[in-house]
Amino acid sequence: NAGVTQTPKFQVLKTGQSMTLQCAQDMNHNSMYWYRQDPGMGLRLIYYSASEGTTDKGEVPNGYNVSRLNKREFSLRLESAAPSQTSVYFCASSTSALIYEQYFGPGTRLTVT
Amino acid sequence: GENVEQHPSTLSVQEGDSAVIKCTYSDSASNYFPWYKQELGKRPQLIIDIRSNVGEKKDQRIAVTLNKTAKHFSLHITETQPEDSAVYFCAAGNSNYQLIWGAGTKLIIKP
Numbered sequence: 001n002a003g004v005t006q007t008p009k010f011q012v013l014k015t016g017q018s019m020t021l022q023c024a025q026d027m028n029h030n031s032m033y034w035y036r037q038d039p040g041m042g043l044r045l046i047y048y049s050a051s052e053g054t055t056d057k058g059e060v061p062n063g064y065n066v067s068r069l070n071k072r073e074f075s076l077r078l079e080s081a082a083p084s085q086t087s088v089y090f091c092a093s094s095t096s097a098l099i100y101e102q103y104f105g106p107g108t109r110l111t112v113t
Numbered sequence: 114g115e116n117v118e119q120h121p122s123t124l125s126v127q128e129g130d131s132a133v134i135k136c137t138y139s140d141s142a143s144n145y146f147p148w149y150k151q152e153l154g155k156r157p158q159l160i161i162d163i164r165s166n167v168g169e170k171k172d173q174r175i176a177v178t179l180n181k182t183a184k185h186f187s188l189h190i191t192e193t194q195p196e197d198s199a200v201y202f203c204a205a206g207n208s209n210y211q212l213i214w215g216a217g218t219k220l221i222i223k224p
Contacts, residue, residue, distance in 0.1 A: 042119075042202055042214030043157070050210070058211065090156060097210040100145040104156040 002026055004105035006091050012111045013081040021076040021108050023091030029103075030096045032074035033058075034066060036087040037107075043090065049074055050097040081112045115140045117205050119215030127223050132193055134218045136203035137185045143213075145206030146179060146186045151217075152199045160201075161188070190220075198222045 004025045013019055025032065030051045035043040045058030049068040063085060065077045074093075078085060088109050092102040118137045126132045136146075147162035163170045163177045163186065170177050174193075179186040190197055200219050204212040 040122075040216065042117075042204075042216045043212075044214070045211055048211065100147065100206040100210065100212060101159060101162065102212065104158070106156050 004091055004093055004103055006089075006105035006108050008108060009106065010109050012113065013078075014113055015082060017081050018077065018079050019081065019110075020078075021089055021091075021110075022073070023075065023105055024073045025091075025093040025103075025105075026072065027093060027103065028071070029093035030071070031094045032068065033092040033094075033102060034064075034074070034076045035090045035092065036060065036085075037090060038087050046076065046089075048097075078110075081110075083112045086110060086112045115205075115207055115213050117203060117213050117215040119203050119218055121218060122216065123219045123221070125221040125223060126193055128193055128195060130193055132188075132190045132197070132220055134188045134201055134203070134220070135185060136187070136205075136215050137183075138205040138213070139184070140205065140207050140213070141184065142208040143184075143205040146177065147204050147206075147212070148175075148177060148188045149202045149204070150199045151202065157202060193220075193222050195222050195224065 007022045033048040034046040047066040049055045052071045090107045091105040094102045144165040149157040150160045151157045174191045176189045200217045202217045203215040
């Protein structure tokens, strides 16, 4: 039981490049989330998917897009990376949106130069 | 907008002493209050949580208290140990079933 997995672990991009962060969970959870974590700040919600087939914006969605590919997988795409998107990105999942307990992946450290 | 304020930002305590971290939330409809521990370079992990129909919850050396009237909740760690050193985050579950997070408290346990 791997829990929540994320790829890649590290990534360096040049300004304007695009990339997709992958997230998968094997806990049969319905809800999935993407957060970013910047130094000295808490976690900020980018997008979430309450259930398969639905996605909604969180607190900081600008510059990102998401795809809930199936129940297991939820990807985050940066279409044109900017230095302000340098951060650590965490994916999380929960049984459902009504059950708040969230389980986190190991994170992706992204640097945009 | 909704926010969660967390204090202090850094807390240094002697090993064996108690540590208390406090959070205040703004959304009166919030009904779920978790605490996460994040060790350096690792993912956040849930250590304890409380729902709005309960005033206090304990799990061994950690406890959480909730005052809904004042809209604040606290994490208490007793008999602190070196492995308690980490960043602790509080959060509040809002009416859209999202978690609003505090900025974190770096807990340092001095030997």
